[in-house]
Amino acid sequence: MRTAEASDGRALSDLTARARIRDAAVGCFAEHGFDTPFRTIAQAAGVSPGLITHHFGSKAALRAACDTEVLQRYHRLKTAALADPGATLTSWLTAPGDAAVVTVYMLRAVQAGGQPARDFLDSLTDHARTLMADGVAAGVIRPSRDEEARVRHLTHQAMGAMLVQFLIAPDTTPDVFVASLRAREQDVVLPQLELYTEGLLTSSDMLDDYVRLVAGPTGGAPAPTA
Amino acid sequence: MRTAEASDGRALSDLTARARIRDAAVGCFAEHGFDTPFRTIAQAAGVSPGLITHHFGSKAALRAACDTEVLQRYHRLKTAALADPGATLTSWLTAPGDAAVVTVYMLRAVQAGGQPARDFLDSLTDHARTLMADGVAAGVIRPSRDEEARVRHLTHQAMGAMLVQFLIAPDTTPDVFVASLRAREQDVVLPQLELYTEGLLTSSDMLDDYVRLVAGPTGGAPAPTA
DNA sequence: GTCTATATAATGATAGAC
């Protein structure tokens, strides 16, 4: 008899052992990193270490299963947040509980690099692309000469700044980390709002020169009028 | 007979064995990460693995010696670049050779987190602080309501974006990585110049609200007039 | 100072009993 595999609610303790191991691994990976030994994961799942290998075959396969699980949770949280107009991107990414685990897991995946890092960053970029396009369409965000380059760069920049905050923070639980992010909010929101509102440079000479030099001869997009 | 310990020029092959091991470790750590086994480092240094333990005692001590060495190289490169008015910060960070090793080593140190990450980021922030203050004094950079928060945030953001580029790039040598950074320059310079020149938002409402809400009651710095 | 050989510890993966 197989119980439902937590297609939505989750948190039920009567799951398939495979699902329980996977969820325990997601939690351990978020909390202690991907080098967490099988013994720790098995203990968290309430099973023996050998059973992990029995169900997943190898550590790489377990990691892959956790990656897809976290990506699914991310998309669930994303659609739930899009339905709530009051939630900003950083507000729900730093919510405690499941969102905190997803956020820290993604940070650790980016930290570890490789294809999983690219996959998670692509998902975040997809998210930012729609938000950015909506903002431009609504007139609250200035258009760019290269929208795709901008959304990628801003996503990498935002994720990178968050990753740096994570890397210099002491080792804690996901909930404690996102709480520290919110606590230090004033240190980042003011500079960020200044930058997004007023820019950094007093003159547009550097941008003008660059556009004339690089984007000009190749027939780049015309300068936005907004 | 002890030869000079490479106080400046370096690259001499007649160094103390300890220095040769340290330099080999710096190169291996930059190229293959801090998990490089002793065998690889010993082979690169032309010594036996046991000699590493004999000279440094433990792997943590070797790592610490490499950290201070790289920090010294960074400061040497920094002062050399400050003497050259034509060099920008990213231009000499992405120069091939010794600068590339220093850059990638620092990226890997930040990736690994902990106290070394904080130390390297502090040095980079110190560097940015003077550049930013000079720019504000020269009138090319807008003043901020909180200069210290801005310099920290912008440094973390810039380093974070570079780190993300590094983490999603395929494993290569430091020289190849910084070359790829320069090759992809147009993907990041245009969005960055747009952001630094024009900002992102069309309205200053969010900033005004935030300043009134948070910085106002606590007697924050007045809005810059530039 | 330097090397060879070894001790020790930890981990992922395997084999077989229940």
Next chain:
DNA sequence: GTCTATCATTATATAGAC
């Protein structure tokens, strides 16, 4: 399906010969 016991690998650190 699950567990216990074991294997094989890897890496750091140590001991002692030269």
